[in-house]
Amino acid sequence: MYHRSAGFPHQHGQEGGAVHPVPASPYFSPQRVLETQLNRANAISNGNPLHSCFPVISTYQWNPASHTPLLYHGSPSPSTSRKRRPDEQGQHDLKRQRFSSPVPLSTEPGTPAAPQAEPVARPAGPREILSPSTPRSAGCVPSLREDPRQPNLTSRLLSSTKDKLSQQILELFQSCEQQSEDLEKKELCRAQLQTDIQRIFPCSRVYLAGSSLNGFGSRTSDADLCLVINEGSVTYIQRPQLIQAKVPILKFKDKFSGVEFDLNVNNIVGIRNTFLLRTYAYIENRVRPIVLVIKKWAKFNGINDASHGTLSSYTLVLMVLHYLQTLPAPVIPCLQMDYPECFDPLMDIHCVPNGSRNIPGFISMNQSSLGELVLGFLKYYATTFKWDKYVISVRQATVFPKPYMKEWRNKFICVEEPFDGTNTARAVHQKVKFEAIKAQFFESWRLLQLRKDLNFLLPLGQTRPKR
Numbered sequence: 001m002y003h004r005s006a007g008f009p010h011q012h013g014q015e016g017g018a019v020h021p022v023p024a025s026p027y028f029s030p031q032r033v034l035e036t037q038l039n040r041a042n043a044i045s046n047g048n049p050l051h052s053c054f055p056v057i058s059t060y061q062w063n064p065a066s067h068t069p070l071l072y073h074g075s076p077s078p079s080t081s082r083k084r085r086p087d088e089q090g091q092h093d094l095k096r097q098r099f100s101s102p103v104p105l106s107t108e109p110g111t112p113a114a115p116q117a118e119p120v121a122r123p124a125g126p127r128e129i130l131s132p133s134t135p136r137s138a139g140c141v142p143s144l145r146e147d148p149r150q151p152n153l154t155s156r157l158l159s160s161t162k163d164k165l166s167q168q169i170l171e172l173f174q175s176c177e178q179q180s181e182d183l184e185k186k187e188l189c190r191a192q193l194q195t196d197i198q199r200i201f202p203c204s205r206v207y208l209a210g211s212s213l214n215g216f217g218s219r220t221s222d223a224d225l226c227l228v229i230n231e232g233s234v235t236y237i238q239r240p241q242l243i244q245a246k247v248p249i250l251k252f253k254d255k256f257s258g259v260e261f262d263l264n265v266n267n268i269v270g271i272r273n274t275f276l277l278r279t280y281a282y283i284e285n286r287v288r289p290i291v292l293v294i295k296k297w298a299k300f301n302g303i304n305d306a307s308h309g310t311l312s313s314y315t316l317v318l319m320v321l322h323y324l325q326t327l328p329a330p331v332i333p334c335l336q337m338d339y340p341e342c343f344d345p346l347m348d349i350h351c352v353p354n355g356s357r358n359i360p361g362f363i364s365m366n367q368s369s370l371g372e373l374v375l376g377f378l379k380y381y382a383t384t385f386k387w388d389k390y391v392i393s394v395r396q397a398t399v400f401p402k403p404y405m406k407e408w409r410n411k412f413i414c415v416e417e418p419f420d421g422t423n424t425a426r427a428v429h430q431k432v433k434f435e436a437i438k439a440q441f442f443e444s445w446r447l448l449q450l451r452k453d454l455n456f457l458l459p460l461g462q463t464r465p466k467r
Contacts, residue, residue, distance in 0.1 A: 140361035165371030168454040173289035178217035185257040215281025300458040306427035325397040329366035334397035378445035
């Protein structure tokens with residue numbers, strides 16, 4: 001039984017019923033215990049103490065863990081979740097439907113709907129990532145052995161897009177999206193690193209995560225790696241311990257490919273959200289071009305660097321997804337509400353890459369063009385969203401009032417991490433940086449509304465990668 005408003009329990013010292021509590025990490029400690037138990041059980045059943053730490057489980061054999069989801073106290077139910085009012089964005093609140101996504105259509109009155117495009121056959125891509133038994137996808141998300149690029153899709157969108165701004169967005173996406181050879185370089189290094197680490201820690205595994213795998217990467221994206229270390233016997237080490245901190249990162253560069261890597265240890269939530277975002281990336285045709293342009297815009301305008309007190313790329317992606325979810329006619333669904341079994345926070349981590357492979361594409365009744373959606377995104381955060389009052393929740397496709405807790409109290413921007421409930425925008429802790437972010441949203445919305453030309457937000461000639 002899954003509850004639509006799944007969330008997190010009370011914390012000590014919090015007044016009941018007053019707010020929506022969101023503890024920093026409600027279930028990661030028991031999750032690691034659970035995963036260790038599952039791995040031990042698999043090791044015993046398979047009779048292979050070394051490789052059974054990472055069993056190959058068929059997509060159709062895993063079962064989500066039986067549990068009662070934790071709840072936000074006072075969290076809004078789907079029937080009471082706040083969507084934007086019709087006078088804010090549109091006139092229709094239409095039911096979500098789960099099918100393949102259509103080409104973006106014109107919103108001009110009387111314009112006939114474009115015919116549904118035929119499915120695009122994806123070419124064979126780089127060698128599979130993570131598992132030699134990864135099955136091909138039966139849903140909208142490319143499997144890890146398929147090339148995630150859809151060149152025919154981009155051409156089809158270009159041919160159906162008439163306004164200049166939408167054409168600029170698509171052309172920038174086409175020139176900047178991560179190529180199969182970029183992913184192959186990252187995978188080669190990941191595989192070699194895993195081989196070397198397993199000589200010391202046999203029951204360990206290195207996962208490629210972040211933008212390289214979630215569908216929102218570009219040709220210049222670095223690679224995020226997560227080293228998952230489970231309990232296992234190492235002859236010359238006793239009682240190993242991982243010191244808990246705010247995700248310590250080891251940065252290094254592959255001297256052969258030149259790719260830069262960020263390696264963390266046991267940041268399990270990073271693997272889970274990688275595959276959640278990957279599903280959002282491919283569930284509707286317009287999502288990836290919009291996200292790429294917003295990330296490029298934010299980077300160029302100096303508001304996309306968490307290490308300097310502005311927005312991380314992950315936070316920006318969640319902000320885009322929230323906007324697309326909460327339009328009166330949503331562009332994308334709420335995956336964690338519609339497919340809770342595919343994004344179960346207690347699912348064994350080694351099943352996560354295949355968990356969402358059968359989710360179908362989404363037909364949105366929203367016919368806005370790419371240009372209109374980018375402009376609407378800027379307007380929403382420039383004029384509509386109440387930064388001082390609400391927390392953004394992609395997990396529930398809504399906003400909820402800021403809880404009076406350390407994680408959220410006195411924070412300028414609050415964006416809920418969909419799995420562990422922390423604030424992904426906690427890096428924005430200086431008022432001057434927050435005011436700069438708000439000012440950039442407003443000025444960019446004003447310019448784009450007036451000019452309808454992406455060059456006024458970022459110089460396209462400099463943004464495209466050099467050949």
